[in-house]
Amino acid sequence: MDNRPTTRPDRRTFAIISHPDAGKTTLTEKLLLFGGAIHAAGEVKARGAARRARSDWMKIEQQRGISVTSSVMTFERHGLTFNLLDTPGHEDFSEDTYRTLTAVDSAVMVIDAARGIEAQTRKLFEVCRLRSVPIITFVNKVDREGRHPFDLLDEIASDLALDVSPMNWPVGMGGTFEGLYNLATKQLTKPDGTTAPADLSHHEPVGEELALIDAGYAAFDEVAYRHGDLTPVFFGSALKDFGVTELIDALARFAPSPRPQPADPAPVSPDDAAVTGFIFKVQANMNPMHRDRVAFMRLCSGKFRRGMKLNQVGTGKAIAVHSPILFFARERETAEEAWPGDIIGIPNHGTLRVGDTLTDGPPKTITGLPNFAPEILRRIALRDPTKTKQLRKALDDLAEEGIIQVFYPEIGSQWVVGVVGQLQLEVLISRLEAEYKVDAKLEPSPWDTARWLAGNAKDIDAFATIHRGALARDRDGALVFMAKDAWELNYVKERNPALRFSATKERA
Ligand code: G4P
Numbered sequence: 001m002d003n004r005p006t007t008r009p010d011r012r013t014f015a016i017i018s019h020p021d022a023g024k025t026t027l028t029e030k031l032l033l034f035g036g037a038i039h040a041a042g043e044v045k046a047r048g049a050a051r052r053a054r055s056d057w058m059k060i061e062q063q064r065g066i067s068v069t070s071s072v073m074t075f076e077r078h079g080l081t082f083n084l085l086d087t088p089g090h091e092d093f094s095e096d097t098y099r100t101l102t103a104v105d106s107a108v109m110v111i112d113a114a115r116g117i118e119a120q121t122r123k124l125f126e127v128c129r130l131r132s133v134p135i136i137t138f139v140n141k142v143d144r145e146g147r148h149p150f151d152l153l154d155e156i157a158s159d160l161a162l163d164v165s166p167m168n169w170p171v172g173m174g175g176t177f178e179g180l181y182n183l184a185t186k187q188l189t190k191p192d193g194t195t196a197p198a199d200l201s202h203h204e205p206v207g208e209e210l211a212l213i214d215a216g217y218a219a220f221d222e223v224a225y226r227h228g229d230l231t232p233v234f235f236g237s238a239l240k241d242f243g244v245t246e247l248i249d250a251l252a253r254f255a256p257s258p259r260p261q262p263a264d265p266a267p268v269s270p271d272d273a274a275v276t277g278f279i280f281k282v283q284a285n286m287n288p289m290h291r292d293r294v295a296f297m298r299l300c301s302g303k304f305r306r307g308m309k310l311n312q313v314g315t316g317k318a319i320a321v322h323s324p325i326l327f328f329a330r331e332r333e334t335a336e337e338a339w340p341g342d343i344i345g346i347p348n349h350g351t352l353r354v355g356d357t358l359t360d361g362p363p364k365t366i367t368g369l370p371n372f373a374p375e376i377l378r379r380i381a382l383r384d385p386t387k388t389k390q391l392r393k394a395l396d397d398l399a400e401e402g403i404i405q406v407f408y409p410e411i412g413s414q415w416v417v418g419v420v421g422q423l424q425l426e427v428l429i430s431r432l433e434a435e436y437k438v439d440a441k442l443e444p445s446p447w448d449t450a451r452w453l454a455g456n457a458k459d460i461d462a463f464a465t466i467h468r469g470a471l472a473r474d475r476d477g478a479l480v481f482m483a484k485d486a487w488e489l490n491y492v493k494e495r496n497p498a499l500r501f502s503a504t505k506e507r508a
Contacts, residue, residue, distance in 0.1 A: 011341025019118035035075025113146025145174035270340035274361020275302030295352035354402035374418025447482035451501035
């Protein structure tokens with residue numbers, strides 16, 4: 001029986017990008033709460049036993065020691081399903097954090113009103129920019145004393161080279177906060193939640209500010225937003241529920257539905273009948289007794305059903321997806337199928353790798369999934385020198401899985417591993433020992449930055465004769481320049497304008 005609905009249900013698949021402490025967790029809780037996905041704020045943080053017991057796939061999680069609980073959170077509002085993908089921060093910060101952004105259609109950028117744009121926000125923003133991911137900005141914590149809204153808007157515009165379009169305006173901040181003024185409807189929402197039309201033209205200093213907003217900032221332009229050239233800015237407070245429903249409404253109204261995905265030989269459209277998706281993250285078991293992994297697939301086209309067979313493009317291997325982890329809001333039933341924009345967790349034993357395309361249709365390879373330059377480099381040394389072959393195999397495997405990156409210097413035999421977050425180094429050492437019986441240790445590296453080199457062959461050859469000692473190959477053989485620090489990188493870049501030193505590389 002074909003019980004397919006005639007229309008595909010719509011999705012908003014997005015992530016929150018922010019610097020630690022800006023309020024991502026608090027905002028996530030409120031989004032889920034207003035979307036009816038959880039019953040009390042605090043559950044995201046608490047990850048309580050009750051929440052864990054709610055579904056049987058979480059049992060799998062417990063048995064396998066793989067925590068996927070908060071990787072994808074789903075909520076519903078305005079008849080739409082929202083998929084919120086977690087971008088781990090803090091000590092969990094890793095390449096996965098970046099890769100998750102390749103699986104979303106839009107992002108919410110949370111900024112602390114007292115701090116403005118911070119380092120991690122900027123890094124994550126750059127990844128969004130690579131793929132022109134549209135961004136809605138939420139300036140959080142207006143219930144506290146913060147920087148002036150103009151100051152914050154100008155910083156976003158100049159720091160990120162982005163047009164800003166304020167959507168609401170805080171009338172006072174901290175102790176003087178009187179509410180949020182909606183610039184389109186000209187209504188004021190007071191701290192008690194009541195909303196009414198308001199004439200603020202004589203309110204000092206807000207009247208004057210409103211005149212300056214009109215004159216100084218772009219009006220919201222949906223096309224520019226969708227291209228990633230303009231960000232609508234909402235002021236609010238996640239903690240006090242100010243501006244949160246406005247943010248959800250904006251996601252529903254403006255954020256894009258699942259977009260066509262660039263692929264070889266032809267793009268994958270969400271309306272294609274064939275089921276096609278790509279793996280953007282592989283979560284390994286921290287328990288060395290198990291080799292189980294969960295591969296996270298972003299569905300790009302077709303209607304996925306539990307038990308389907310999908311082919312791994314490249315190897316042609318058929319993968320029967322019997323016990324997928326389907327993320328869902330309230331209805332357990334909806335977990336039998338998934339639609340473009342949804343994320344499916346596929347338990348496997350290491351067959352599935354980051355960047356793989358899976359499909360039940362003609363083979364297509366999804367493209368545009370970059371590798372990101374590591375931010376921490378370490379030399380790796382064997383305690384037992386007879387294990388060189390095993391180490392090389394292990395490093396290649398783990399690099400292919402996406403746990404680390406590995407660089408083989410052109411001169412010398414000491415291999416270098418690169419990661420984005422410290423935790424990845426710990427995972428590396430424990431997996432080398434548990435799975436490959438290789439006892440290795442990490443040592444400081446003379447380099448702290450790696451950049452992929454691109455340019456014409458003659459320029460690269462000329463560069464290589466001078467800088468051979470700072471060149472390495474990644475596991476695909478691509479040439480990488482290693483710099484001691486940012487100063488050296490800039491210096492070398494300036495002296496070699498014909499070459500590109502790229503912080504990202506599209507998967508080969
Ligand atoms: P993160 O996930 O981005 O790291 O931030 P998180 O939500 O954990 O928030 C960081 C701190 O900022 C928390 O305080 C949180 O309560 C506070 N916070 C978040 N949103 C707002 C807001 O709108 N207004 C105000 N005033 N504070 C906000 P904490 O004391 O570090 O943690 P907790 O003890 O409250 O959990």
